[in-house]
Amino acid sequence: MFFYRKKRINKIYLMKKFLIIILATLLLMTGCDNSPEGKTYLVATDATLVPMSFMSVGNDIIGFEPDLIRAVAKEAGINIQLVNVEWAGLFGGLITKKFDMAISSVTVLEERKERMAFSDPYLKSGLALVIRKDQEGIDSFADAKKNNSLIGAQIGTTAYFFLEKDPAIRLKGYQMYGHAVSDLINGKIDAVLGESTGTLFYKNQQKPLFEKIKMVGEIMSNEHYAIVFRQEDIELRTQVNIALQKVLKNGTVSQLHKKWDLGQSAQVPELMHPPTQ
Numbered sequence: 001m002f003f004y005r006k007k008r009i010n011k012i013y014l015m016k017k018f019l020i021i022i023l024a025t026l027l028l029m030t031g032c033d034n035s036p037e038g039k040t041y042l043v044a045t046d047a048t049l050v051p052m053s054f055m056s057v058g059n060d061i062i063g064f065e066p067d068l069i070r071a072v073a074k075e076a077g078i079n080i081q082l083v084n085v086e087w088a089g090l091f092g093g094l095i096t097k098k099f100d101m102a103i104s105s106v107t108v109l110e111e112r113k114e115r116m117a118f119s120d121p122y123l124k125s126g127l128a129l130v131i132r133k134d135q136e137g138i139d140s141f142a143d144a145k146k147n148n149s150l151i152g153a154q155i156g157t158t159a160y161f162f163l164e165k166d167p168a169i170r171l172k173g174y175q176m177y178g179h180a181v182s183d184l185i186n187g188k189i190d191a192v193l194g195e196s197t198g199t200l201f202y203k204n205q206q207k208p209l210f211e212k213i214k215m216v217g218e219i220m221s222n223e224h225y226a227i228v229f230r231q232e233d234i235e236l237r238t239q240v241n242i243a244l245q246k247v248l249k250n251g252t253v254s255q256l257h258k259k260w261d262l263g264q265s266a267q268v269p270e271l272m273h274p275p276t277q
Contacts, residue, residue, distance in 0.1 A: 038079065039078075039079065040079040040080065040081050041073075041078060041079065041080045041081070041099075041100040041101060041236070042080075042081055042083055042098075042099035042100050042101075043069055043080050043081065043082050043083070043099065043100065043101045043102065043103060044082075044083050044084075044085040044090055044093060044094065044098075044099040044101070044102040044103075044104070045061060045065060045066065045069075045082055045083075045084065045085065045102065045103055045104045046084070046085060046086060046087040046090060046104045047061050047063070047066075047084040048087075048176060048178070049063075049105065049177070049197070050063065051063050051064055051260040051261065051262070052064050052065050052104075052105050052197060052260075053065045053066055053103070053104060053105070055084065061082045061084055063260065064256055064257070064259075064260040064262065065103045065104065065105070066082055066103075067256050067259070067260075068103070068122060068247070068252075068253065068256055069082070069101075069103045069227070071247050071252050071256070072227075072240060072243045072244050072247055073243070075243035075246050075247055076239050076240055076242070076243035078239070080101075083099060085099070085102075086175075087104065087154070087156060087157075087175075087176075088155070088156060088175070090102050090104060090106070090228075091112075091115070091116065091228070094116065094228060094229075094230060095115060095116070095230065097230070100229075100230075100233070100236070101227055101228065101229055101236075101240070102227070102228040103227045103228070105123075105125070105195060105197060105225050106118075106225060106226065106227075106228050107125070107157075107158045107195075107223045107224065107225060108121065108223070108224050108225075108226050109158065109161075112228075115231070116228050116229065116230065116231060117228070117229045117230065117231045117233070117234075117237055118226040118227065118228060118229070119226045119227035119228075119229070119237060119240055119241050119244055120226065120241050120244055120245065121224035121225060121226050121269045122225055122226065122227070122244060122248070122253060122268075122269070123197075123224065123225040123257075123262075123266045123267065123268065123269065124222070124223070124224055124225075124266065124267045124268070124269045125195050125196050125197055125219075125223050125224070125225060125265070125266045125267075126195070126196050126219035126220060126221040126222055126223050127158065127159055127162060127193055127194070127195065127196070127219065127220040127221045127223070128193075128194065128195070128196040128215050128217070128219050128220065129141050129144060129151075129191050129192070129193050129215065129216050129217055129220070130181065130184065130191065130192045130193075130194070130213050130214065130215055130216075131144075131184070131190070131191045131192075131213065131214060131216055132184060132185060132187075132212060132213060132214075133211065133212055133213060133214045135190075138190070138191060138216060139216050139217065140216060140217035140218075141193070141217055141220060142217075143216075144190065144191045145166075145168070145169060147190070148170060149170065149189075149190035149191050150170045150171075150172055150189045150190050150191075151163055151169060151170065151171055151172070151189065151190065151191045151192065151193055152171075152172045152173075152174055152180035152183060152184065152189045152191070152192045152193070153171065153172075153173065153174070153180065153192065153193045153194060154173070154174050154175070154176060154177045154180065154194060155173040155174065155175060157177075157194065157195070158195070158221070158223060159193040159194045159195065160173060162193065162220075162221075163193060172189055177192070177194050180192045180194070181209070181213065184213065185209065185212050185213065195223075196215070196219050196265045196266065197262065197265045197266045224269060225266075227240060227244070248268070248269075253268050254268050
């Protein structure tokens with residue numbers, strides 16, 4: 001009887017131990033994914049600017065920003081899926097919850113903060129003027145303005161906002177930066193104002209066209225790119241910020257900057273501690 005009781009106690013003990021091991025394993029497995037109930041967050045990007053974000057020959061979204069957000073998501077332990085969205089639909093789609101985040105060389109602006117929230121910066125950039133390489137008489141933005149030049153810019157960008165504020169400037173809006181550059185090369189406009197990273201597409205993918213244009217003057221502004229969120233998604237933004245600071249600190253962002261040959265057009269910002277809430 002004593003032997004049977006002891007055997008039964010040992011059996012119960014082993015069963016409890018087994019259950020504890022199973023429970024611990026399940027906790028570890030769920031701990032690897034911090035997305036609520038395995039949620040996959042949709043991240044929008046305008047995949048039209050090489051090498052920041054663009055479509056590969058195999059129709060995959062690749063570039064500096066896709067690589068960056070994937071590294072951040074891995075560090076944060078969340079699932080993401082990138083979706084290609086035209087620039088004009090980025091902010092509206094985010095606010096109406098068609099997707100959860102946006103990463104697309106979006107400059108942090110006070111007026112944008114009224115409707116959306118931003119992560120800590122991941123790149124430092126600025127506005128720069130591009131003209132035809134054989135063009136004379138324009139060595140700066142001041143020259144372009146003085147000459148009453150027709151300047152192109154992508155609608156909805158900081159370049160467009162900058163030009164729009166001065167009624168003395170002749171402005172032509174475009175849906176895509178590349179269309180403005182094409183018109184510039186063809187002599188339909190005199191200059192293009194855009195992010196200093198804008199010429200990277202031509203530098204990396206369209207060298208014959210890159211040889212026909214040049215940047216003049218200094219980078220005109222001190223701007224920062226950041227990931228965009230809905231204002232109410234504070235927990236997600238904090239989670240992403242913590243992960244972003246880690247990939248900035250461990251050199252991942254600098255490695256991606258080198259991989260995609262961003263050069264002086266964009267710089268990795270200094271670390272910010274603690275991450276913004």
